[in-house]
Amino acid sequence: MRVGKIITAACIMLLAGLMLFGCGGEEQKPAETANKDASPIKVGGLIDLSGPTSSVGVPYAEGLKGGVKYINDNGGIDGRPLEFNLQDTAYNVQQGLSMYKKMVNTDKVVCIQGYGSAVTEALVRTLAKDKVPDMSASYSAHLTDPKTAPYNFFIAADYSTQARAAIKYFRDAWTEERAPKIAFIYPDHPYGLAPIAGARAYALELGFEVVGEANVSLKAIDATTELLPLKELAPDYCWIGGTTPSTSVILKSAKNIGMDTTFFVNIWGADENLAKLAGEDANGAYSNQAAAVYGQDVPGMKAIMEVTDNVPQMTHYTRGFVSVLVMAEGMKRALANGPLTGESLKTSLETLRDFDPMGLAPLISYFPDDHRPNMAVFLYIIKDGKLTFVKEQILERRADWLGH
Amino acid sequence: MQGKCGLFFTSYRGEAQIFPSGFQKTMVGLFLAALCLLPLTLGTHMISIMNLIFISVIGAVSLNLLTGVCGQISLGHGAFIGVGAYAAGQCSLHGVPFPLAILTGGLITAMVGMVFGVPSLRLKGIYLAIATLAAQLVLEYVFLHGGALTGGSNGLLLEPPKIFGFSFDTEMRMYFLLFTFAAASLIMVSNIMRSKYGRAFVSIRDFYLSAEIVGVNLFWYKLIAFGVSSFLAGVAGGLWGHYTGYISAEQFNIGLSISYLAMIIIGGLGSVIGSVFGAVFIVLLPEVLNMLANVLNAFIPDIAQYIVALREGVFGLVLILFLIFEPEGLAHRWRLVKAYWKLYPFAH
Numbered sequence: 001m002r003v004g005k006i007i008t009a010a011c012i013m014l015l016a017g018l019m020l021f022g023c024g025g026e027e028q029k030p031a032e033t034a035n036k037d038a039s040p041i042k043v044g045g046l047i048d049l050s051g052p053t054s055s056v057g058v059p060y061a062e063g064l065k066g067g068v069k070y071i072n073d074n075g076g077i078d079g080r081p082l083e084f085n086l087q088d089t090a091y092n093v094q095q096g097l098s099m100y101k102k103m104v105n106t107d108k109v110v111c112i113q114g115y116g117s118a119v120t121e122a123l124v125r126t127l128a129k130d131k132v133p134d135m136s137a138s139y140s141a142h143l144t145d146p147k148t149a150p151y152n153f154f155i156a157a158d159y160s161t162q163a164r165a166a167i168k169y170f171r172d173a174w175t176e177e178r179a180p181k182i183a184f185i186y187p188d189h190p191y192g193l194a195p196i197a198g199a200r201a202y203a204l205e206l207g208f209e210v211v212g213e214a215n216v217s218l219k220a221i222d223a224t225t226e227l228l229p230l231k232e233l234a235p236d237y238c239w240i241g242g243t244t245p246s247t248s249v250i251l252k253s254a255k256n257i258g259m260d261t262t263f264f265v266n267i268w269g270a271d272e273n274l275a276k277l278a279g280e281d282a283n284g285a286y287s288n289q290a291a292a293v294y295g296q297d298v299p300g301m302k303a304i305m306e307v308t309d310n311v312p313q314m315t316h317y318t319r320g321f322v323s324v325l326v327m328a329e330g331m332k333r334a335l336a337n338g339p340l341t342g343e344s345l346k347t348s349l350e351t352l353r354d355f356d357p358m359g360l361a362p363l364i365s366y367f368p369d370d371h372r373p374n375m376a377v378f379l380y381i382i383k384d385g386k387l388t389f390v391k392e393q394i395l396e397r398r399a400d401w402l403g404h
Numbered sequence: 405m406q407g408k409c410g411l412f413f414t415s416y417r418g419e420a421q422i423f424p425s426g427f428q429k430t431m432v433g434l435f436l437a438a439l440c441l442l443p444l445t446l447g448t449h450m451i452s453i454m455n456l457i458f459i460s461v462i463g464a465v466s467l468n469l470l471t472g473v474c475g476q477i478s479l480g481h482g483a484f485i486g487v488g489a490y491a492a493g494q495c496s497l498h499g500v501p502f503p504l505a506i507l508t509g510g511l512i513t514a515m516v517g518m519v520f521g522v523p524s525l526r527l528k529g530i531y532l533a534i535a536t537l538a539a540q541l542v543l544e545y546v547f548l549h550g551g552a553l554t555g556g557s558n559g560l561l562l563e564p565p566k567i568f569g570f571s572f573d574t575e576m577r578m579y580f581l582l583f584t585f586a587a588a589s590l591i592m593v594s595n596i597m598r599s600k601y602g603r604a605f606v607s608i609r610d611f612y613l614s615a616e617i618v619g620v621n622l623f624w625y626k627l628i629a630f631g632v633s634s635f636l637a638g639v640a641g642g643l644w645g646h647y648t649g650y651i652s653a654e655q656f657n658i659g660l661s662i663s664y665l666a667m668i669i670i671g672g673l674g675s676v677i678g679s680v681f682g683a684v685f686i687v688l689l690p691e692v693l694n695m696l697a698n699v700l701n702a703f704i705p706d707i708a709q710y711i712v713a714l715r716e717g718v719f720g721l722v723l724i725l726f727l728i729f730e731p732e733g734l735a736h737r738w739r740l741v742k743a744y745w746k747l748y749p750f751a752h
Contacts, residue, residue, distance in 0.1 A: 092690075093655045097452075097456070126649060140558070188548065189548075
């Protein structure tokens, strides 16, 4: 009976809390971000700090916070500091949607720093309706086409472009007479599937022989069964589109069965943790990245090292940092032309041409009809357990690739 | 029928009313009027939460009809909602008017649900749960590899609903649309529950052998339960797709199915009002945690991300506590509260 009373009391308190919440949820009048004053510029952060992708979401969010700190320490945007409201979406669409609505309608943020594909893609239409740009870390190619996703931006080349760039690099380096053979290993998941069609078509265009494909789940603990048929086909190159844990499983299984191929891994499949998970089996694998690794000799690394007190961070951190730098540049340009709103931020971002984020990422440009930030990828190879820079591979901005 | 003291009926029809007393009718009327006026006082964010609640109410009441009333466990409800979203979405994209698109989405989902409901004649309990889990996995695969039909990994983009040229493109407008659908769904399920179908469902749930002996055609009624439940799930899916404007395979995963099961367990199995309580509870739980985190954030910086990360843990804990201490859900607690006030001040 006592327990029943406790539950009743808890429900009443919950109800009372919700009523208070309801009262507090009253809409505020439009923010004062339009005025040229010292009021903070509000930015929302919708990141997966928990849930299946949190292992990379947390360092990415740290990078965003580091970027905000760097901007604020250096005078803010035209004298106005950034106020970053970071929230955890836990890879949950409903949760993300609800948080977004609060940020936009109640808190009046002018920009969202997003993250996972589930929430980012669920917001595409809403962003366009609300005229709020979302700079996310979901690099699916279809988000680069302003016709379908006018308010989506990101700072890395899309998954398809990254795969194509790596394929181009390997084709250029190929010296044998016969056609190089390529295979694709990916999870049966929107993220894994996104670049396959584009990458396959480009490989065929460049004269590769596409010999096979294999599905390896993001949660796999062994990939021997999937890789054995591929081994028989003897591909020279294998693209891996997974996350770091699934990539390590693939690399270890490939080593176990004696597979002799050159692996190259999508952006979320290789980071500083890969060598820790796969050990020596990771050596020789190529990684597609869109940002510098910690300590790399680029101008912006000094800023990151200062912000982080020389504590090494993962490459995802750098991308988060760059995302804020690009947003800040867009805000500066928007403020120079008038009031800062989501719409003016979008317009000013579309004026960026070869913006250099202090060497931390390839040069970034956005166009009103093309939101591909660049056509470049940083290729790294894992040597002695470390990501070692190989080359910045740049492709032409082909119109038929937009959105694919 | 447990009525107020002094409330007597002279006909079965009178006794079978959803709201038998004048007091109840007045209160429901006032409650509906309050819900109609509510968006005028709320901010856009709160209206959007109410919209999510309305969609969840439809999904929860549909699952409750199948699982709570008919006793057929389903772990594939999230996928059925997805079928409705894609089907209604495709209809809209092909120019079918919104109400028809939602209806078609519901009917297609009903057919899909009935196909997956066929094993229910032979399977019970955990076996049926696994069979419906298979439905979930199969449908997720179809969503992802459906080509032009589902948009594959790119998903489908939808326009806001339009009825006779009137576009429901704001939160406030969607509120009234979703409110109407939620209320209609609740009335529909309440009516089914007091019809011969509802009684057959309950008899199947309580003891299938007795039900069969008294002449209930198990296969037919189980199929009907799957069909009606899936129809409403399809409606919820269609509304969700048009509300968010974007459908992708990731939205209708096993997590959504579990979330709906949690709603009916917390709300109360076999109870219409319980479905509403459960939907409200599950939608608001993360909001309350966020609110708590934001309040604490003022005192302890960066605490927010840790508290909100506890969400999954809190979700599990709440479920366990309900199963231990309140297995009949919030609906039972609501009945106790009503009984308390009915007898007040003479509780014993």
